[in-house]
Amino acid sequence: MAAYRYKALNSQGKVVKGVLEGDSDRHIRSQLRTKQLRPIEVEVAGVRLKSNKGFRLSLFRPGLKVGEVALITRQLATLVASALPLDECLQAAAEQTRRAKIKTILLQVRSRVSEGYTLANAMGQFPQAFGEMYRAMVHAGEQAGQLGPVLEQLADYTENSQHTAQQLKMALIYPFVLVAVAVAVVTALMVFVVPELVGIFAHTKQTLPPLTVGLIATSDFLRDYGLWVLLILVVMAVAFSRLLQHEGNKVVWHQGLLRVPGVSGVLISMDTARFASTLSILMASGVPLLDALRIAGAVMANRVLRASASTVALRVQEGSSLHRALSQEAFFPPMMVHMVASGETSGELEAMLSRSAANQERELQMTLGTVMGLFEPLMVVVMGGLVLTIVMAILLPIFDLNTMVR
Numbered sequence: 001m002a003a004y005r006y007k008a009l010n011s012q013g014k015v016v017k018g019v020l021e022g023d024s025d026r027h028i029r030s031q032l033r034t035k036q037l038r039p040i041e042v043e044v045a046g047v048r049l050k051s052n053k054g055f056r057l058s059l060f061r062p063g064l065k066v067g068e069v070a071l072i073t074r075q076l077a078t079l080v081a082s083a084l085p086l087d088e089c090l091q092a093a094a095e096q097t098r099r100a101k102i103k104t105i106l107l108q109v110r111s112r113v114s115e116g117y118t119l120a121n122a123m124g125q126f127p128q129a130f131g132e133m134y135r136a137m138v139h140a141g142e143q144a145g146q147l148g149p150v151l152e153q154l155a156d157y158t159e160n161s162q163h164t165a166q167q168l169k170m171a172l173i174y175p176f177v178l179v180a181v182a183v184a185v186v187t188a189l190m191v192f193v194v195p196e197l198v199g200i201f202a203h204t205k206q207t208l209p210p211l212t213v214g215l216i217a218t219s220d221f222l223r224d225y226g227l228w229v230l231l232i233l234v235v236m237a238v239a240f241s242r243l244l245q246h247e248g249n250k251v252v253w254h255q256g257l258l259r260v261p262g263v264s265g266v267l268i269s270m271d272t273a274r275f276a277s278t279l280s281i282l283m284a285s286g287v288p289l290l291d292a293l294r295i296a297g298a299v300m301a302n303r304v305l306r307a308s309a310s311t312v313a314l315r316v317q318e319g320s321s322l323h324r325a326l327s328q329e330a331f332f333p334p335m336m337v338h339m340v341a342s343g344e345t346s347g348e349l350e351a352m353l354s355r356s357a358a359n360q361e362r363e364l365q366m367t368l369g370t371v372m373g374l375f376e377p378l379m380v381v382v383m384g385g386l387v388l389t390i391v392m393a394i395l396l397p398i399f400d401l402n403t404m405v406r
Contacts, residue, residue: 004028004044005104008037015040019103064129066165068102070158077151086147087114105129118142133278133295140286150285157281164361168270171368175375182383187222189390194219197394208397215393247303254303266367268331271300273360275309276336280353290317305331322349335359 006028008016016037022028025042032039064072072093079089090110094103105126112122120139123130130138134154141150194215208216222229243249258264278299282292290313297309308329315325323341326332336356343352 004042005100006032006039006043007041008032008039010037017100019100019107064102064105066158066162068099069129069134070155070162072097072102072106073151073158074155077148077155080148080151086119119147133282133299136287136291136295137282137285140282144286146286153281153285157277160277167365168368171372175372175379178376178379182379182386185383186386186390187226189387190215190219190222191226194390194394195223209393209400211389211393212397215390251303251307254305258302258304262371266364266371267302268305268333269360269364269367271302271305272332272336273357273364274299274301275305276353276360277357280350280357283353284350289322293322308332333360 004022004025005019006017010016020028020031022031025044028042029039032042075093075096076089079092080086084092087110090106090113094106094110097103097106108125109119109122112125113119118139119142120135123135123138127135137150137154138147141147144150244253257267275296278296279292282295283289287295293309293313293316297306297313300306300309308331312322312325312329312332315328316322321341321344323337323344326340327337339352339356340349343349346352
């Protein structure tokens with residue numbers, strides 16, 4: 001059976017949309033009539049149609065959010081641990097969700113599993129929803145007969161990744177909001193307040209201080225060309241994002257980021273922690289070391305660090321030990337290299353990699369906390385300095401006028 005997307009009218013004449021599973025569109029229409037629905041449109045979920053512009057567009061995007069993948073994985077792990085058949089587990093998970101996109105994906109995966117495909121192969125239909133690491137772990141769990149425990153590990157890993165990403169996002173949102181408010185306040189003062197005050201000095205015909213002259217010139221520039229400047233900045237941002245879509249430009253940009261003091265340390269800590277954590281969970285699931293290194297390297301966001309991880313995998317393939325291959329690359333922390341060496345010696349490499357990732361994540365959180373703690377007072381000082389400059393530029397002519405009156 002396949003998953004079908006339908007559009008139908010209920011007894012009140014309202015349009016109802018959803019996804020059902022059936023052998024054909026006639027079977028789906030029969031199910032809809034049984035539910036007192038009048039079918040308008042029935043089509044295979046995920047079918048591709050030609051757009052008016054001549055290229056093909058998917059009716060839905062198969063990508064899922066990290067939180068959605070974590071929830072699906074946790075549900076599947078619980079159901080598999082209950083000794084239910086795999087197709088029934090997928091059916092139950094599909095019925096549990098209210099989002100049509102998730103239901104469509106799960107039903108199509110279930111259809112493939114019912115046809116005899118493995119769960120990993122069935123999930124391969126949706127690489128944007130279930131990444132290579134995810135599918136590799138599921139494949140290893142199926143081969144070892146330990147799909148339930150592997151899904152539990154995957155759920156824990158995905159939830160931890162989501163938690164870390166949310167913490168990082170929340171840490172970055174505050175400074176961006178603070179900067180945006182500061183820029184908005186200063187711009188409002190320059191565009192609306194300063195011109196009104198300038199009119200007071202226009203009738204005095206006195207020589208204005210340089211600071212006031214500069215303030216007036218800046219205010220006039222923002223009023224006359226502010227929208228153009230904003231438009232140019234937006235166009236530059238769009239052009240920059242388009243340039244970064246090219247792999248060569250992205251590598252150059254990532255190389256530049258790794259040369260920026262402070263930023264490079266945060267980026268390296270994030271990616272190496274992600275590398276160690278991914279490698280640990282893949283090896284614990286039974287994925288071979290070379291495959292695990294390749295997949296863990298692909299998880300790294302920075303292209304330069306990703307190339308470094310590929311070099312490590314190549315050296316291990318040539319016969320080098322993992323800790324020696326890591327030590328020959330400049331980006332992997334010495335503590336991580338020593339812990340890997342200890343794990344290789346003691347036979348507890350997975351545990352040492354997991355511990356190394358936890359240590360790096362703690363250091364990253366401490367670094368971000370320190371940076372945010374310094375950024376807030378620095379922003380207050382900068383904002384206070386700008387406001388003080390505006391106030392002084394306004395008061396200086398008043399002081400001069402008062403002196404002339406005396």
